[in-house]
Amino acid sequence: xxxxxxxxxxxxxxxxxxxxxxxxxxxxxxxxADRRDHEGRLVHYKVLNQLIRQIMAEGERHIILxxxxxxxxxxxxxxxxxxxxxxxxxxxxxxxxxxxxPTIEVFGNAQDMTGNTMNSGKIVVHxxxxxxxxxxxxxxxxxxxxxxxxxxxxxMKEFGGTRPAMVIGGTSKDYLGEYMAGGTIIVLDLxxxxxxxxxxxxxxxxxxxxxxxxxxxxxxxxxxxxxxxxQVDGEDAPELxxxxxxxxxxxxxxxxxxxxxxVKVSPASSRPFSGHYDPTSV
Amino acid sequence: MIATLAATKRRMELEAPDRFRPVVxxxxxxxxxxxxxxxxxxxxxxVDGAVKPIGGCVACGRCINVCPAHCIEVRQIQSMxxxxxxxxxxxxxxxxxxATTGGVLLTSCGTDIPYPVMFDEMLLDAAQVTNPAIDPLxxxxxxxxxxxxxxGFLEVKESGRLYMEKEPGPMVxxxxxxxxxxxxLGSVSYNAQKALFAAAKELNILAGSGEGGLHxxxxxxxxxxxxxxxxxxxxxxxxxxxxTAAVEIKIGQGxxxxxxxxxxxxxxxxxxxxxxxIPLGTDALSPYPHHDIYSIExxxxxISVVKEATEYKVPxxxxxxxxxxxxxxxxGIVRAGADFITIDGFRGGTGSTPRIIRDHVGLPxxxxxxxxxxxxxxxxxxxRVTVFAGGSIRSSxxxxxxxxxxxxxxxxxxxxxxxxxCRVCQQCHRGxxxxxxxxxxxxxxxxxxxxxxxxxxxxxxxxxNEELKEILGAMGIDSVESLVGNRDRLRYFGPNSKIAEIMGxxxxxxxxx
Numbered sequence: 167x168x169x170x171x172x173x174x175x176x177x178x179x180x181x182x183x184x185x186x187x188x189x190x191x192x193x194x195x196x197x198x199a200d201r202r203d204h205e206g207r208l209v210h211y212k213v214l215n216q217l218i219r220q221i222m223a224e225g226e227r228h229i230i231l232x233x234x235x236x237x238x239x240x241x242x243x244x245x246x247x248x249x250x251x252x253x254x255x256x257x258x259x260x261x262x263x264x265x266x267x268p269t270i271e272v273f274g275n276a277q278d279m280t281g282n283t284m285n286s287g288k289i290v291v292h293x294x295x296x297x298x299x300x301x302x303x304x305x306x307x308x309x310x311x312x313x314x315x316x317x318x319x320x321x322m323k324e325f326g327g328t329r330p331a332m333v334i335g336g337t338s339k340d341y342l343g344e345y346m347a348g349g350t351i352i353v354l355d356l357x358x359x360x361x362x363x364x365x366x367x368x369x370x371x372x373x374x375x376x377x378x379x380x381x382x383x384x385x386x387x388x389x390x391x392x393x394x395x396x397q398v399d400g401e402d403a404p405e406l407x408x409x410x411x412x413x414x415x416x417x418x419x420x421x422x423x424x425x426x427x428x429v430k431v432s433p434a435s436s437r438p439f440s441g442h443y444d445p446t447s448v
Numbered sequence: 449m450i451a452t453l454a455a456t457k458r459r460m461e462l463e464a465p466d467r468f469r470p471v472v473x474x475x476x477x478x479x480x481x482x483x484x485x486x487x488x489x490x491x492x493x494x495v496d497g498a499v500k501p502i503g504g505c506v507a508c509g510r511c512i513n514v515c516p517a518h519c520i521e522v523r524q525i526q527s528m529x530x531x532x533x534x535x536x537x538x539x540x541x542x543x544x545x546x547a548t549t550g551g552v553l554l555t556s557c558g559t560d561i562p563y564p565v566m567f568d569e570m571l572l573d574a575a576q577v578t579n580p581a582i583d584p585l586x587x588x589x590x591x592x593x594x595x596x597x598x599x600g601f602l603e604v605k606e607s608g609r610l611y612m613e614k615e616p617g618p619m620v621x622x623x624x625x626x627x628x629x630x631x632x633l634g635s636v637s638y639n640a641q642k643a644l645f646a647a648a649k650e651l652n653i654l655a656g657s658g659e660g661g662l663h664x665x666x667x668x669x670x671x672x673x674x675x676x677x678x679x680x681x682x683x684x685x686x687x688x689x690x691x692t693a694a695v696e697i698k699i700g701q702g703x704x705x706x707x708x709x710x711x712x713x714x715x716x717x718x719x720x721x722x723x724x725x726i727p728l729g730t731d732a733l734s735p736y737p738h739h740d741i742y743s744i745e746x747x748x749x750x751i752s753v754v755k756e757a758t759e760y761k762v763p764x765x766x767x768x769x770x771x772x773x774x775x776x777x778x779x780g781i782v783r784a785g786a787d788f789i790t791i792d793g794f795r796g797g798t799g800s801t802p803r804i805i806r807d808h809v810g811l812p813x814x815x816x817x818x819x820x821x822x823x824x825x826x827x828x829x830x831x832r833v834t835v836f837a838g839g840s841i842r843s844s845x846x847x848x849x850x851x852x853x854x855x856x857x858x859x860x861x862x863x864x865x866x867x868x869x870c871r872v873c874q875q876c877h878r879g880x881x882x883x884x885x886x887x888x889x890x891x892x893x894x895x896x897x898x899x900x901x902x903x904x905x906x907x908x909x910x911x912x913n914e915e916l917k918e919i920l921g922a923m924g925i926d927s928v929e930s931l932v933g934n935r936d937r938l939r940y941f942g943p944n945s946k947i948a949e950i951m952g953x954x955x956x957x958x959x960x961x
Contacts, residue, residue: 215756238749239756243686260740260753264686279740282753283681298740302681304725320739321680325725345735347726374730436730437713443802444551445878446464 184217195226199255200233211237211258222249230254236277244268247287262289265306278315281308286328290416294336303330303349307409310334311417316366317341322376324348329376333413340366343431344390347375352409354421355382369393370431374438378431379406381422389431392438398428464544468507468522472499476519483511483520488880488892508873510882542803553803556876556886558703558795558840558862561807565795566814567846569942571956575924582926584917590927591913591920593625593857595654595694596763597787598831617787618763620693623652624913625851625928628905629838629861630676630698630767632658634711634720634732635799635876636865637893638665640885643868643901645669650906654693656859659709659734661723662688674765677754679708680734682724689757694788696765697750699738702796702813702839704805705769709734711800715879717888748784755785763787763834770794770816770839771809775823782829790859791816793839797862799886800877813839814853818951821854821933830933844915853951854933860909867908868901936960 187209189196199214214237221229227248231240234255241251242263249268253261256274263282275293279301286305296315300308303319305328313336320341322330330349335356342365343351355364364382371390379398389395398406403425410421470483470492483499484492491505511520529537538561542553575581582589596619603611628648633641635658642665648655649672657675661683666673675692677684689695700706711720711732721728741747747766754764765788766781768774774791781789793813798806817837824830837850838859847858866872869883876886884896916928925931939956940948948955 212756219759239753242753243690243757245686259749263753264684264689264757266686279749282740283684285685301740302684304681317739321733321735323726325721325727344739345733347730347733372733374733375727436727439710439731439733440712442552443554443710444545444549445554446545446549 184213188217188221194228194230195221196230196232197221198232199237200235208235209237211239215239215242218244218251222246228252231257234274239263241265241268241270244287262287265289275312276310281306284308284330292417300330300332300351303332304328305330307412308332309413309416310336311419312336314338317344319343319346319349319351319378321345321347322349322351324375331409333409335413335417335419337364338366341368341371341390342366343370343373343376343378343393344368346370346373346378346433349376350405350409351376351378352406352413353378353380353382354410354413355380356419356421358382363388370433372438373431373433374436375433377402379428380431381428384429384431392434393431394434396430396432398425398430402430462544463548464541465525465528466503466505467525467541468505469525470501470505470511470520470522472501473519474498476517478517480516482514482516486510486514486882488882488887488889489875489878506873506875507871508875508882509871554800554877555803555806555874556798556800557872557874558797559807560874563795563812564942564944565840566812566940566942566947566951567842567849569940570814570849570953571939571941572848572852572919572923573937573939574922579924581924582921584914584921587921588926589917589920590929591624591916593622593834593928595620595622595627595765595788595834595857597833618761620654620763621652622654622857624909624916625857626651626653626847626909626912627674627836627857627859628653628655628864629859630656630658630674630696631861631865632660632676632799633663633723634658634660634715634888636885637881637887637896638663638719639893639896639898640865640868640901642666642898643896643905644864645673646898646902647864647905647909648672650902651909653909656696657692659698660711660720661725662692663719663723667691676767677750678734679736679738680724680732682726682732682734686757689754690759690761692762694763694765695754695758696767696788696790697738697747697754697786698767699741699747700767700769700771700792701798702769702792702794702810703798704801705771705794705810706736707801707805708736709800712877712879715888720888744780744784747781751785765790765834765836767792767836769796770811770813772811774811774816775819778820778835779823779827779829782824782833786833788834788836789820790836790838791820791855792859793837796839797865798876813837813841813850815947815951817850817853817855818935818953822952825933844912844919847912848916848919848931849938851928851931852934852938853953854935856929856932863908864905867904868896 187198187201230252236258238258239260245266247267251270253272259278261280265284265287267287269288271290276291276295278297280295280299283302284306288307290309294312295310299318302321316339333352368390369388370393373393493502507522597617600612659676659678670691673692674694678698713729713731766786767790770793794810834856837855841858881887884892935952938953940953941956
């Protein structure tokens with residue numbers, strides 16, 4: 167027996183009976199994230215995430231989240247490769263942060279910081295994913311059907327056999343791939359209506375590893391320091407082909423492959439600031 | 449174009465001359481060449497049957513200590529520059545070096561500019577007559593410190609049961625109010641980090657991982673490690689966060705507020721590459737800001753996601769450099785949900801920083817601690833966090849004064865490295881540390897025995913803790929927690945009473961009434 171009678175937060179959390187939100191059918195577990203407690207409050211993200219952790223620990227492999235309304239931090243640090251999480255609704259910020267293995271599929275839009283520092287696994291978004299998507303990812307795949315916001319793929323990096331990859335079906339904004347240290351970002355701009363560039367300014371600023379492939383026009387002034395632009399060549403084709411096929415399979419779309427319409431942005435050096443400093447130490 | 453010009457037209461006579469010269473007493477020299485092989489800065493040579501200096505000495509003192517004949521001394525080369533108080537030697541050397549290389553001047557350790565040190569301008573109180581002093585050798589003087597938020601209030605109900613408005617957060621106990629600061633694997637060697645972790649385990653205190661991840665061999669120390677989440681997210685995985693005693697989100701560092709990290713490719717060895725999870729030989733760049741944090745609200749989200757990741761089992765802290773608005777920033781950090789705050793003053797050390805930032809940016813830790821403590825107390829937030837203070841805690845006196853100013857515990861880095869052999873020669877960024885500390889070269893790393901290093905750090909910090917007990921006893925205080933923010937036991941003895949006023953410390957001569 168504990169000497170403490172704890173109320174406040176825990177009492178509120180327990181006022182909601184998780185059992186009413188869980189439904190088991192056809193080998194999968196459905197969690198209704200839109201259920202409310204007796205005071206009309208939506209299921210708190212802490213309760214939802216605790217439920218997801220608990221269900222994963224029970225060995226369930228297919229989890230469906232229904233009616234997600236901005237719940238943050240869903241499936242952060244989830245680490246079982248065979249888990250598939252289906253999200254219906256709009257997950258909140260930091261979806262799949264530190265993700266290590268599972269596949270998350272969002273039937274809707276994702277918000278900011280999706281796949282923050284992910285290690286492995288896959289996040290598929292049937293909609294837009296906004297700012298800072300894939301920050302510091304070091305493995306795994308992010309497939310975004312729609313558009314992305316600012317500062318996407320910042321400081322993605324690769325190590326040993328793991329390389330992060332992100333395929334964006336629509337466009338991206340400023341600072342795409344800033345500080346990038348490895349992996350691949352592809353911008354497809356499939357809904358291209360005019361000849362505007364599918365990416366913004368400061369593209370690959372400070373990039374020192376990895377590659378960014380863009381289907382469409384990029385002007386030299388859009389490039390950030392440390393980035394160089396090139397034609398896509400035969401060497402890149404197998405990697406592009408594999409990621410594009412994965413994208414097509416996920417969304418049932420078809421991507422034109424006229425490589426002459428593409429550009430490749432890569433680092434000028436793996437040591438972008440080697441000449442910047444004076445180590446004399448006077 | 450300018451860089452090429454500089455490279456092609458380098459003129460030796462225009463470059464800054466050496467500051468130090470090893471001098472060998474050739475009568476005593478046994479010609480064993482030990483000094484030559486041990487000098488990792490290549491400042492000595494054995495030619496024509498004698499050891500001779502060839503320039504580049506940094507006064508690391510390795511040759512002095514390894515010489516079996518005790519026949520080497522290192523002399524500071526004086527009177528090289530015509531005296532000028534304004535354009536002093538320091539200034540002129542900077543100009544000469546930059547005119548040669550055209551680069552941003554790099555340096556290491558804490559600032560060497562003789563700014564006033566307020567720790568040295570404060571005196572402690574002692575008990576006399578009206579309250580008795582305590583003898584710490586015979587009576588208990590408690591120095592255990594708990595890290596984490598003291599959230600909510602305990603209430604005794606009529607039934608006799610204890611009630612808390614909020615569930616208490618996770619806490620970590622330390623045997624003394626000292627944490628070994630965040631010194632990453634990369635900035636220091638495997639052996640150096642091993643020694644620091646082993647010392648922390650032996651002392652039952654915490655040690656920071658730094659932003660370089662946690663090597664798998666160090667999992668045995670994970671319950672004494674605070675893992676760090678910095679902007680580069682090096683080595684940060686769910687497992688890394690979960691297995692350590694606490695997690696700290698690093699926003700800034702006292703030696704380089706507002707600056708990111710930059711581990712040059714030369715230091716990214718196989719070992720560093722594995723632990724940081726980055727490719728071999730590339731620069732390890734930490735972005736200047738966290739790109740998912742542009743506001744207190746964003747910080748709140750990163751704190752929350754780390755709490756989710758660790759399932760609310762460990763305290764989550766935030767480390768900031770002491771800057772001008774530190775009080776308001778600390779207040780925001782507490783409101784964002786941090787369980788502890790680490791404030792790093794501008795005199796703090798580093799393995800590499802632009803000199804311009806190290807020497808000219810930030811706030812002294814003495815002022816920062818007091819400002820933060822006063823602000824949090826005023827806003828009713830102080831109980832929610834543990835406050836760590838770092839940035840040149842050189843001795844137990846600094847530690848005791850920092851605690852009296854308002855810190856719960858201090859963070860010690862440079863002093864622990866000095867205990868292991870560091871001479872503060874400020875060359876860490878060059879990666880050739882002759883003492884095997886700030887280097888990744890195997891032959892140099894092997895010079896530091898982790899067991900010896902750990903034992904020396906343990907002895908140092910234990911003695912500090914004993915000195916803390918002596919002072920607490922002399923003040924008639926039986927627990928270090930009662931000294932936290934007890935500014936009434938300090939008196940200012942310096943030239944600037946405005947500083948005393950800001951720190952909330954009375955001037956010498958002022959009594960309690």
